[in-house]
Amino acid sequence: MSETVAKxxxxxxxxxxxxxxxxxxxxxxxxxxxxEMHLTGTKEGCGEGECGACAVLLNGAIVNSCxxxxxxxxxxxxxxxxxxxxxxxxxxxQSAFLECGGAQCGICTPGMVIAAMxxxxxxxxxxxxxxxxxxxxxxxxxxxxxxxxASVVRACKTSGEKLAGTR
Amino acid sequence: xxxxxxxYDLRVPxxxxxxxxxxGREPGVWQPFAGGTDLMVLLEAGKLPHxxxxxxxxxxxxxxxxxxxxxxxxxxxxxYTEIQxxxxxxxxxxxxxxxxxxxxxxxxxxxxxxxxxxxxxxPAADSPPALLVYDADVELVSERxxxxxxxxxxxxxxKKMQIAPNELLRAIRLPRRAQQWKxxxxxxxxxxAQAISKVCFAGAARMENGTVRDIRVALGSVxxxxxxxxxxxxxxxxxxxxxxxxxxAKGVLAREIAPIDDIRSxxxxxxxxxxxxxxxxxxxxxx
Numbered sequence: 456m457s458e459t460v461a462k463x464x465x466x467x468x469x470x471x472x473x474x475x476x477x478x479x480x481x482x483x484x485x486x487x488x489x490x491e492m493h494l495t496g497t498k499e500g501c502g503e504g505e506c507g508a509c510a511v512l513l514n515g516a517i518v519n520s521c522x523x524x525x526x527x528x529x530x531x532x533x534x535x536x537x538x539x540x541x542x543x544x545x546x547x548x549q550s551a552f553l554e555c556g557g558a559q560c561g562i563c564t565p566g567m568v569i570a571a572m573x574x575x576x577x578x579x580x581x582x583x584x585x586x587x588x589x590x591x592x593x594x595x596x597x598x599x600x601x602x603x604x605a606s607v608v609r610a611c612k613t614s615g616e617k618l619a620g621t622r
Numbered sequence: 623x624x625x626x627x628x629x630y631d632l633r634v635p636x637x638x639x640x641x642x643x644x645x646g647r648e649p650g651v652w653q654p655f656a657g658g659t660d661l662m663v664l665l666e667a668g669k670l671p672h673x674x675x676x677x678x679x680x681x682x683x684x685x686x687x688x689x690x691x692x693x694x695x696x697x698x699x700x701x702y703t704e705i706q707x708x709x710x711x712x713x714x715x716x717x718x719x720x721x722x723x724x725x726x727x728x729x730x731x732x733x734x735x736x737x738x739x740x741x742x743x744x745p746a747a748d749s750p751p752a753l754l755v756y757d758a759d760v761e762l763v764s765e766r767x768x769x770x771x772x773x774x775x776x777x778x779x780x781k782k783m784q785i786a787p788n789e790l791l792r793a794i795r796l797p798r799r800a801q802q803w804k805x806x807x808x809x810x811x812x813x814x815a816q817a818i819s820k821v822c823f824a825g826a827a828r829m830e831n832g833t834v835r836d837i838r839v840a841l842g843s844v845x846x847x848x849x850x851x852x853x854x855x856x857x858x859x860x861x862x863x864x865x866x867x868x869x870x871a872k873g874v875l876a877r878e879i880a881p882i883d884d885i886r887s888x889x890x891x892x893x894x895x896x897x898x899x900x901x902x903x904x905x906x907x908x909x
Binding site for chain 1 (some may be wrong): 655726
């Protein structure tokens with residue numbers, strides 16, 4: 456049996472709400488969000504930073520939460536897919552995904568929406584190459600990407616949403 | 623099999639002196655942890671035998687990009703995203719910016735660090751060829767003080783490097799060159815996004831009336847370390863770019879690199895591509 460380290464206290468702000476949990480220092484942020492905070496919108500795909508299904512915004516920057524140790528979340532501000540809509544009001548990106556058929560099975564969708572938001576925060580009017588680069592870290596095995604691409608194009612046109620604080 | 627997470631310790635010292643005291647007291651016990659984009663992948667795969675890590679995240683001395691008249695100093699925790707956004711790096715060190723843009727996804731670029739890329743010591747890393755071409759130095763810090771080493775020679779074998787267990791890599795320095803150098807970078811992978819290199823090539827040269835006055839050539843994924851091809855450089859330096867000279871340089875390069883067959887490519891393909899990239903670089907110099 457391996458030696459076991461003590462859990463640590465982690466305090467952070469997730470989707471605007473204060474959260475306090477105890478976790479092992481090397482626990483993945485992904486597991487803390489899903490299992491401790493019950494925010495199961497963030498998905499696990501590959502678990503090795505390739506697929507982007509677990510993408511969240513950490514202090515405004517897109518990261519793969521499977522590659523972030525718990526201890527790094529202490530003192531941070533996190534936004535997950537659950538924090539994208541305002542109540543029943545979908546964000547421009549979410550609406551565009553619905554309208555353009557950008558979601559099929561849905562596993563990649565939370566990460567895709569987060570990646571699209573991070574892209575639009577950096578480039579409010581992205582060109583084709585910028586859209587492709589912005590989504591390159593997110594894999595989808597259903598759509599063939601065209602409808603996701605179209606969703607982001609539409610979101611650029613309709614985006615009146617608040618993107619402040621993301622990058 | 624997944625790792626048993628409770629067995630892993632990750633300390634977060636709040637100051638450099640605290641960090642150095644810990645690794646000074648127990649050298650080799652605490653391994654540095656920067657952006658985690660490699661270590662967390664190994665952890666999840668159950669391939670991280672080491673159990674005690676030292677997070678550098680709160681060490682302000684390891685962050686930021688400073689520019690003087692002679693050099694640019696990059697803190698070891700400088701991320702790929704920060705590299706790409708820096709105007710002086712864009713203007714004077716474009717190969718490093720290209721390497722940063724072609725490493726992983728944006729999510730990885732937001733976390734992955736230059737110092738981590740160096741100390742992780744993968745022969746397939748994409749920024750080291752650029753660092754070699756730019757004559758980078760690395761700064762190592764321990765309780766005894768600072769020392770600077772040329773980056774060329776820092777890696778001594780597969781995953782072996784000139785850093786003691788009580789030292790941390792704090793910064794990377796790039797000298798700013800007065801003259802204009804022609805620069806070339808190309809990474810060849812399986813696909814355009816998020817690939818790990820089959821071959822990665824960086825080159826720079828200073829030309830004078832059609833003659834190569836000085837030159838640097840470095841390659842990734844063709845040897846146990848990221849390699850500066852000094853023999854190939856010597857074969858070109860002082861010469862004009864002619865078909866015969868290009869052929870001769872390609873011959874020297876073939877003897878200087880040691881590519882292997884692995885999951886990403888074959889030795890034969892890597893050799894051919896490395897030679898073709900050298901040719902493309904030399905043709906650029908002749909224009």
